[in-house]
Amino acid sequence: MEPLLQGLAFVLQPTTLLWIVVGDIVGIFIGALPGLTATMGLALFLPVTIQIDSLTAISLLLGLYFGAVTGASIPAVLFGIPGNPNAIATVFDGLPMARKGQAGIALGGAVIASFIGGLMSTAALLAASPALARFSLLFGPAEYFSLAVASLTIIASVSGSSLLRGVVMGAIGVLLATVGIDTMTGVRRFTFDNPFLASGIGLVPVLIGMFGITQALDDAARSRDLHQIVTQQLGRLFPSLRQLLGMWRIILESSWIGTFIGLLPGAGASVAVVLAYERAKQISPRPEEFGTGRLEGVIAPEVANNACIGGGLIPTFTLALPAEAAAVPILAALVIHGVTPGPLLFTSQPHFIYAIIFAMIVANVTTCIFQLGGIRVFIKALSVPPTLMPPLVILLSVLGAYALNGWMYDAVVAVAAGILGFILKRAGYPLIPLILGLVLGPMMESEFRRMMIITGGDMTVFVTRPLSLLLLAAGAGSLIRQLVHQRRLAQRGAVSP
Amino acid sequence: MTRSSRLAVAAFIAAFALLALLLAGQIPSRHVKGDPGPQALPIAVAALVLIGAVAAMIGETRPRSSGAEPWQQALGIGAGTVAFLLLLPVLGFVISAALFLIGASLYLDSRRRIGPATRLLTGVGFPLALWWIFSRLLDVSLPRGLMGF
Incomplete structure (x- = not known):
């Protein structure tokens, strides 16, 4: 009991609270600007933390982390650009909601969902850290490879109306992920002796291009509707309690998905949000309305992405294994301050762990307050003249891509991805599988090859390990289900192969 | 998009995959025992994209409804x-x-x-x-x- 009270007392100190609030506000700002990622914000703030004590430093970074993840929903809903990869799925229904004049509900719902997701995963961190850390150890290279294959096949089969096009796009994403230097052998692949290509094709520029620029070009093409898009009534700002209570199962399952996926190193929030979205679609009584502006389509991914934070911090603290890129600066801050992460941290410094957990709770609450308080200010962005919206979104996208590394190369990649994305989208090719292929490609390849080296080339290992087999079966099941579904539709003459 | 435009997009993807397949074949095969090497995945996925794009091209030859969208x-x-x-x-x-x-x-x-x-x-x-x-x-x-x- 004493360590718990010590942790609580520390977080309630005015200095700690102030730093958490600073982190929140900066984080929301970073999350709201497309191209500025939570990882980048945390890395930029790492030098600041050197000047303050370890617990305050971690509290500041946690505030920034929660702020950035939650703030990413703002451009996702208002402009259709996810501020961070973890807001990919928020666009699916958030943007249609904004276009139906329900931007307020979408943004308010996103913040409340983030709050719930964050709290639930914090509770998970508190309750189940040691046990969950042990479970994450069940995942070896075979399971990670199978997880990547299953995620990709599920997404490829559920995105768009054509299974074939989904698979093609997923494979293109994996192919693009192979550009650059092979990390296992140092061999250059598809680089044409270009130093920028040697660093690979960045996920964030492609994501910004395919979500921001593609959407802007789509809007520009339909410019007759532009006035209608941005000047409709905003409607009320928050979903009703009844609406939220009606989604209890979606909220619960999304927070579970977020915490679990967050726990698995390499999987990441972008996988969790898409899985949570798809699960919500399955649970919903009106799955066919997903993508047209359903509140559940915003709530599910927003619960999941914040739940990922708590889940992702479990292996960071317990195994010194950052599950997400954004956890790396937090791990670095621990090490810089002389704190050794690992299972022993829970027994040797329990007050430290409790302080971090309370800091997460406070960061959740303050993020919720500041973002809810600022929603009306952000909604004012919709009063921008409608014909300026597509060029503004393009400008923000180019700037966001450029700001990642200060390279024109990233801006060029974003524009190329945006233009190609527009053409592919118009031809009926879903863009999400390509992006997910780019995310999961490196993990898929490295884990597969690692497993092959371990087994001496024996591929049966992927089906003889129960968890790996289960994951592959889930992917195959999704493909078969979609194939059957499409065959039925094709018989009615409603869809192409 | 018209059927010919969709066919052109599928053909473009097929050409891209074919080029990737040819380039992937030139990636040096440097690897340890068991490791399929740095060229294995690019070859496999480029082949998958090529097969998928060709199938999409064949699919586009069948008539289906297409809405004209402004561009x-x-x-x-x-x-x-x-x-x-x-x-x-x-x-x-x-x-x-x-x-x-x-x-x-x-x-x-x-x-x-x-x-x-x-x-x-x-x-x-x-x-x-x-x-x-x-x-x-x-x-x-x-x-x-x-x-x-």
Whole structure:
């Protein structure tokens, strides 16, 4: 009991609270600007933390982390650009909601969902850290490879109306992920002796291009509707309690998905949000309305992405294994301050762990307050003249891509991805599988090859390990289900192969 | 999109996959025992894309309904974006962004719903605000161009 009270007392100190609030506000700002990622914000703030004590430093970074993840929903809903990869799925229904004049509900719902997701995963961190850390150890290279294959096949089969096009796009994403230097052998692949290509094709520029620029070009093409898009009534700002209570199962399952996926190193929030979205679609009584502006389509991914934070911090603290890129600066801050992460941290410094957990709770609450308080200010962005919206979104996208590394190369990649994305989208090719292929490609390849080296080339290992087999079966099941579904539709003459 | 346009897109993907397959075949096969090597995955996925694209091309030969969607304005904005990208290192962020915003909004706003003052204020004010946020607040160096900002 004493360590718990010590942790609580520390977080309630005015200095700690102030730093958490600073982190929140900066984080929301970073999350709201497309191209500025939570990882980048945390890395930029790492030098600041050197000047303050370890617990305050971690509290500041946690505030920034929660702020950035939650703030990413703002451009996702208002402009259709996810501020961070973890807001990919928020666009699916958030943007249609904004276009139906329900931007307020979408943004308010996103913040409340983030709050719930964050709290639930914090509770998970508190309750189940040691046990969950042990479970994450069940995942070896075979399971990670199978997880990547299953995620990709599920997404490829559920995105768009054509299974074939989904698979093609997923494979293109994996192919693009192979550009650059092979990390296992140092061999250059598809680089044409270009130093920028040697660093690979960045996920964030492609994501910004395919979500921001593609959407802007789509809007520009339909410019007759532009006035209608941005000047409709905003409607009320928050979903009703009844609406939220009606989604209890979606909220619960999304927070579970977020915490679990967050726990698995390499999987990441972008996988969790898409899985949570798809699960919500399955649970919903009106799955066919997903993508047209359903509140559940915003709530599910927003619960999941914040739940990922708590889940992702479990292996960071317990195994010194950052599950997400954004956890790396937090791990670095621990090490810089002389704190050794690992299972022993829970027994040797329990007050430290409790302080971090309370800091997460406070960061959740303050993020919720500041973002809810600022929603009306952000909604004012919709009063921008409608014909300026597509060029503004393009400008923000180019700037966001450029700001990642200060390279024109990233801006060029974003524009190329945006233009190609527009053409592919118009031809009926879903863009999400390509992006997910780019995310999961490196993990898929490295884990597969690692497993092959371990087994001496024996591929049966992927089906003889129960968890790996289960994951592959889930992917195959999704493909078969979609194939059957499409065959039925094709018989009615409603869809192409 | 018309059927011929969709067929062209599928053919483009097939050509891209074929090129990737040929290039992947030239990746040096340097690996330890058991490791399929750095060329294995690119070859496998390029082959998958090629097969899928060819299947999509065959699928496009079958008749199906296609809705004509407008795209001409997107072509203009796409061209403007490429021009903006080319001007960025030459003119710097503020000037090229202002030119892009004003030009693109004039192109899209054929009925002139926005007054010249609003257009000028937004077109110049927004790039300046972004420049201040990124350069001064976030310490991100934006392209300066010949004018120095």
